[in-house]
Amino acid sequence: MLDFLSIFKEAFTGSMESVFTIAKIVIPLMIVMEVLKDLNVLDKLSDFLKPISKILGISKESTFPLIIGLFLGLAYGAGVIIKSVKDGDLRKRDLYLLIIFLVACHSVIEDTLIFVAIGANGWLLLGFRIIIAVVLTSLVARHIDKILIKSNNEIKKEVKE
Template sequence: MEFSFLDSFINAAKLSFKLILVITLLMIFYEFFENSKLYIKLQSFLERPLGKVGFTPNSSITMVVGLVLGIAYGAGILVRNAMSGKMSSKEVLLSSLFLSVCHAVFEDTLLFVAIGGNGVIILGTRIFLAVAVALIITRYIKL
């Protein structure tokens, strides 16, 4: 079967529509989630472990979104929180660096496990490196 330019364009448009739909639904969900009691509980639960690395409760949700859903979704929440003034420049930098090292931990780890990788080593190394980078930035670079 031969594909034409029109077939490629139609497939690209379908994919773009699906991505727009998913991202829009996630952002709508986040708007409702941000105003819920569960959001506050999750922030307080994450405050202690992430606070030791240098993150505040406002940046903790960005971390969760980025870790679970990936860097694109995490960046969307990060940009939104930064523009609304909920995160300082230091938090934006820490979150960006952390997510660049350790994002989409479930998806990426499962992909590497599917081709024969050791999931525990992959996941452990990524989390260790992300925490190490955040600690180094927090302790040795003044912002």
């Protein structure tokens, strides 16, 4: 029989460690975000990153969560996204595109280094992952408005029925 208590202990300490790691990054990140916002730097930073948002077909407000997710990890990108959605800074269209990009491509530094350690070609891995994510996101960006209108209409229909 499996030792229930030791598995429970492993899950408890492991999950607490993860939560602590998240807190250590998310709290300073949110403070920096507020500071950047109040200094109006976030707008300027978004302007600076505009070429990226243009290629991907996302709004310039989406570039900050994109960069955070790309380098720090999906959970941190999602953290910023959740906050932006709450503040009303992100449209549904951008939310979809951001998540599509980020689920395919996130924490690129850590993920790439892990695999280089086991003998994979890091440049090929990183390049392939980024190119595929960019192509996929920009393709969806071109068609997403139609899809969203369609699904909205379906929801309305369901409500009427």
